[in-house]
Amino acid sequence: MKAVDLLRSLNLGKSVAEFDEGLDRYFVDTETFRKLTLDEADIIAGDKGTGKTALYRTLCIRYTQIPELKKTEIVAGFNPQGSPIFQRLSQIPPLSEGEYIAIWKLYIFSLVGNWLLQLYERNLTAKMVKLEEILNVCGLRSVDDTASTIFSKLANKCNESSIRRVRKWSSDSPKQATRA
Numbered sequence: 001m002k003a004v005d006l007l008r009s010l011n012l013g014k015s016v017a018e019f020d021e022g023l024d025r026y027f028v029d030t031e032t033f034r035k036l037t038l039d040e041a042d043i044i045a046g047d048k049g050t051g052k053t054a055l056y057r058t059l060c061i062r063y064t065q066i067p068e069l070k071k072t073e074i075v076a077g078f079n080p081q082g083s084p085i086f087q088r089l090s091q092i093p094p095l096s097e098g099e100y101i102a103i104w105k106l107y108i109f110s111l112v113g114n115w116l117l118q119l120y121e122r123n124l125t126a127k128m129v130k131l132e133e134i135l136n137v138c139g140l141r142s143v144d145d146t147a148s149t150i151f152s153k154l155a156n157k158c159n160e161s162s163i164r165r166v167r168k169w170s171s172d173s174p175k176q177a178t179r180a
Helices: 003-009 031-037 052-065 085-091 097-119 126-138 147-156 160-171 174-179
Strands: none
Touching: 031 052, 085 147, 097 126, 097 147
């Protein structure tokens, strides 16, 4: 067999992790993957094609078998296939750094809050009822707790007046923000 024929016969997976069904069989634990599992990294940033989706997909499959993640749940904060859900931010006028920070905080709060309420839908504690009330008042409660739905709800609220209101909440003290 010629070297070129041997190389052509190799199956090295798909060119993008989103469509690679065998990814977990040949994923190599990288330093970044180890940092995630050891709670030394929370956010992985990188350009398209740098392996973020491969990390995410592998983590979703393996996290129940990793001792350091025994008490961890994974909530998807992005769309691992198709167009990025965050593109909607490019359709509104540019915001200040503080306003973007407020949006991301509210997004994570809404995403995790809706996921939690969906998980315990029939057994809500008093604090969960309060959480549901806050999400309802903000217009961010959803029975569909997917990242794209939650971010769409938030993006629909991203006009200047609501962003200023969100920014004001984020700059208030925790006690004042609770009353808002």
